[in-house]
Amino acid sequence: APPAPAAVPAPAAGPGPAVAPVPVPVTGTWTPGGSPPATGTGIRTSVVRVSPETMPYLLDHCFFPQRAGWPDVADRWPVVPATTIVQHLMDTARRAAPGRVPVAVHGARFEEWLTATPAVDVQVTAEPVAPDRLALSFGPRARATVELAAGYPAPPPDRWRTDPAGERAPSHTAAQLYGERWMFHGPAFQGVTELSALGERHIRGIITAPAAPGALLDNVGQLLGYWIMATRTERTVVFPVGMREMRFHGPHPAPGTRVACLVRITSLTDTVLEADVQLSVAGVVWAELRGWQDRRFDNDPHTRPVERFPERNTLSEARPGGWSLVHERWPDLASRELIMRNSLGGAERSEYAKHAPRGRRQWLLGRIAVKDAVRQWLWDHGEGPVFPAELRVHNDDVGRPYVTGVHGRELPPLDVSLAHRAEAGVAIVRPHTPAPGPGIDIEEVTDRDPQAVASVLGADELRLLHGLCAATGDSEALWFTRFWAAKEAVAKAEGTGFGGRPRDFVVLEATLAGDELTVSGRLERAYAVRCAPAANPPGLTDRAYAVAWTTGPLGPTGIPHEEE
Template sequence: MHEVRTVAADGIEGVIRALPDPGALLDAAGQLFGHWMQLRLPVDRLVFPATVDRIRFHGPPPAPHALLSVTARVREVRDVTVRGDLELCDAAGRVWARIDGWTYRRFGADERVWPMKFTPEVCGIGEPQPAGWCLARRRWTDPASQELVMRRYLGAAERAAYERLAPRARAPWLLGRIAAKDALRQLLWDGGAGPVFPVEVPVGNDPSGRPVVGGALAAGVRLSIAHKDRLAVAIVHPGRRVGIDVEPVTADPGALIRVALTPDELRLAEELAARDATGLPAALTALWCAKEAAAKAHGTGLGGRPRDWRVTDDPGSGPGSLRVASPDRRGGPSYPVRTAPLPEDHVVAWTAHPAAPSPVPSHLMETSHDHHR
């Protein structure tokens, strides 16, 4: 690409330089056309060439390094494609080639996916939260866009695990990995690390199915993941066990009360609903999520006995604060848990970090460049 001269509502003009490699000249023309989409499309600006109807040449190939002017006219913009015609002219203004019906495929790319495409080592799709956990939303609408995101985030072993999943299970699983990797990378960045690619913080599972952090950059960091519908959440800590859960607000409060809550917890939910103006279904769901998060941090899960995990109010710790006692007969710990509403009528609960968290281990403060040197 030599020069971009004009960008209009229906096209773009510029100058490209011929390179000696076969196909490079037409590729450069297509790059100019694609640049119009990057500049003018409001969303889904991530594009790749898909098809061409016809190419007509009107002379021999230009000499290497010769300059040609290109005019690309946009004929049609659809939800998943952009179609246009291109004309390439030599320095004397003679038409050298015409390309009809060059069609580009659009992929889902909003304000978070778009920069991640270019600099995945310093930004991500996940939305780190001040409380130390990360939210990931499904920001694509089709399998092809999902595939592009997957290839930015997963290493070879993780891709193999992804491919073994049933097609419908892949999107939520991938969202969980995105939330986890972006939570891990945020911890590293906050500790002074340099650029960290998502594949540098692999996430696997131990024999019991719990997620574990692999690789050297974040070795020893504790991790918890949850996903539901089009959302995923993850929380990390350099030393302490953590737990997190996300659920849609219950559509059947009666069933949740019968299965999971004690009479005291029902009264607590009613108090929370009145105090926070969230509605009883949301308050009930928050208590359920709190039990799930605490049981994950405990390392056992609910074990089919959700009523044995007792939730009490913890108003002195701020809005949405609860405390969950484990059923361990040996005097097991209780867990401070925070809850909050999420988009799309969901609730999240996570084990709260202490006011003075453990210092980040020194190995997490190395830059990724130093680690690989």
Template sequence: MLLDLGSPLVRLGEAARTALGGLSAPPPAGSATGSAAEPASGPRPVLLSALDAVLADTGAAARTVTEAWAAGPPPAPVEPAGRVGPTGTEVLRLSLAELPYVRDHCVYLQPEGWPEDSDRFPVVPMTTMLELAAEAALRHAPPGLHVVGYEDVRALRWLAVEPAVDVEVTVRGDGPGRARVGLGAYASVVVLLGERYGQPPAPDTTPLRDPRPAPVSAEALYRDRWMFHGPRFAAVHEVRTVGADGIEGVLRALPDPGALLDAAGQIFGHWMQLRLPVDRLVFPATVDRIRFFGPQPAPGELVAATARIREVHDTTVRGDLELRRATGGVWARIEGWTYRRFGADERVWPMKFTPEVCGIGEPRPEGWCLARRRWTDPASQELVMRRYLGAAERAAYERLSPRARAPWLLGRIAAKDALRRLLWDGGAGPVFPAEVPIGNDPAGRPLAEGPLTRGFRLSIAHKDRIAVALAHPGRAVGIDVEQVTADPDALVRIALGPEELRLAERLAACEGTGLPAALTALWCAKEAAAKAEGSGLGGRPGTGGWPRTRTPARCWCAPRRAPVPGPHHPAPHRSARPRRRLDRPRLGGPVPRPLPPHGDPSWHLTSSPRSPECSWRSSATSTSSRRRSR
């Protein structure tokens, strides 16, 4: 039967068929289409021969599977000595009561006597999680074995123990002398078990490149807050040499689980603090393998440590460590220890050292505060969030959608730093971010809470990657920020009346900022004025003109950069609160200076009170627009 394919039939002449004769081949012997029953009347095309080969392979594979199935399951292998037993699951209740030494492994400093332990963020060190995994593996292993190492260490998330947490621990055999242990969603590791330790290798005597004396002593490492560790984890005894490719020091064995290996990680991380130009805030993430060549050093025993840097990337640093006893013999080798780098520029980094006297926010001479988004990943955002928010504020943060959290957090940073600036100017002394909690009143407006700022008035606004805040000890305030409009006609139609348009034209002529900038400034002023009055625009931005108040507004325009200060703000209110004494050691060390403001798109910011030089009157001040969460 002929099929009509909608195209003309092509016929090859004799010459063409002769020229293509080399593309023919005999059928394969024993193939499905070239069996002995098929007459071999002529050559077989190559394409059909290829199909024959595929079908033959498929048939052979099918026969292999069928024969294996018919033969039945293979006999069970003999369990070798040292193999971990059946899979086991248990639940560990972890808390500061169960692990009291974790009080000395709190990431964030808070005032003396601070009642909320979770604000300090007590987390189980990765090396202590290895000890917990080892204990679980030994409970499922034959007697007479001990831990000789670890492989495939993965710290997956922070294991905070305040409030208390239940962690499901799973153990399953992974081969002779190997147990794969999972600590819930927090970590996983292969624990290596054996009857005896391996023969120690010869020490690595390769000198460091460009070695120099360590600029920070072991005492200063903890005193000046390079490390957040308390006495039960402060096991770096000496920092000797820092080179271009590594660091050398001496550790002192401590009795708490994981303390010695954690100190090895501290000296490794200290190289990153000294040598990396940016993002020097680091935490351990993974380890390829750890080998022990003898029992754990006794408490008080000194152990020499050398960390060698193998790779430095934008988000990670990888290296190897060697730990040696006083006799010079190798006790442990750590290979492929990878640290994760977190966003920490020249405003974030100083907060590691002195969070009670500095902030991420950029205070402006006029009294308001600017906060920029200084992180690029969720993990870095979480660290900043925990630095600034107390327990109740963190709960509010967690209730937000992931997309809404970053701008909300920026607003809280700007507001807390604006409030702290008022307190510092008033002589309050050191103030931690957690000491100035911010909630919301019944209408949703931001509300300064806590004994230090109760009664202060506050306003917040955020847009894209920036937030601004304005605070005053007693006067109603407001603030707003918007990117300069790209469609001035639409803004006039929606939000501004004829009188306001004429005012914007006069402002543009007076200030030389251009009409779009002047229109945006007026829109910001209306937002700020209505919010300061407490009424809001009520969805009617273009009706009724401006809200009028006795408090004038103030506007700054910042074309192609951050908001530029206007006339000087009146002197801030001086609080009669006495200066507090902070029971903290003296601070020192090379804390970097803050970066200058980065370039931004065009912005308008409006706040209040306004100085008399301003060319128009508006309402009090305000914070966020309808699109912003408080």
């Protein structure tokens, strides 16, 4: 058998710890290299304070951009990178075994986000489980086993090779990666300084080692993230959930060191992206990471502009007639969490959390739709960038929505209305007037039983409904849905809703095309209501909707006050 490789002596002083821990009394003792003590002995614990004050570099690892000088850090959502957690675990292992260095990390798993707002104390636990191995946990959120040795193994492995014929130049530069917000990272985590080559199953680049703890390996994840964005159009948001093995062949490169990175894709499914990684300094392999595993989150080309530049883009689509329509293109819970945090400010997130899980989805759709409608109105009238968190949607005593500015954002007097049904949300905004309006509603086109129809429509409306069905050939389900949505839109314009009495609102007439209806209300004798079809996009449950909206009552000349 070949002789065992010689060991590279450990440096006299390794890189500093990610943050100074608060020591907790140690239970038992352990001699590195010897047999591990019985379970429950030799356990070391310490506490790490996670906050923007103790870890200021996390202000450059915030998922969501906000207006410059934004005072609420929680709206930016500073999250501890998985690789920073790994650095904490390695630092803990180093302190637990003086004279030894961490040479590998095995079975790292990351169970949930760890955010820095509000501040949290995390207990880090280290327990010997084998000679030169410590099982570590970072609170309930992460765990791994760290392997220790007297020095780094030598010689390092050979560098991996790639076939230049299977590579192409990336479409972006490293500067564009950050300047165009393909990555959310701030300066402390902006380590990719060259995008060298892109292949069908690999990517190469140069990382200039940042100083922030864990930032060098975080940039590996950025290269992997760029690969999937450059080669796929859907489910391109990825975050680490595990790493099978991370093996190191020397001390951590000093800040400013150029590190060559080669990422090889080993598996890609709808939910998981896996890769192996090799990192080299001056032509010598420093580290190999095997089984890097990212989870893929739901997103599609419609949501990507909002993820990058929420202050200039909307999830909603502006529709003819001056209203907005949004579809829920984020069906899974984790993706919805990201959309929610990009759309709501702190007070609204608290409201969201108070809703029952089944009600949160449509509540969120309504908030997104009305914020998008207001922002689109502001842009149409010359306003510059407006982030979603700069607006807050309230409800008055009777449930009518209204919108205010947050942290210095001033709004003109505006009236808004919103509605949601299944996977769709709609909203409309107009300048404030003392008259009723605007109002909007969306309803799914579906068959109703005769009792339900009769409870909503009076005798004259039923005759009108049946006559329109006969004249147009359209189904009763479609015409009833138009009537229902039109009546609901007027009820919202008057600020009351049906109040259990839908017959108080009467459809007086409708065009054969079904795009214009006249409806009487409680406060005004006639409103002009417009109606348009809508449908879920591919990938969502097949549904057809009727959307009805009014901008207010008819004026003396028989046209809406707004148009007069």
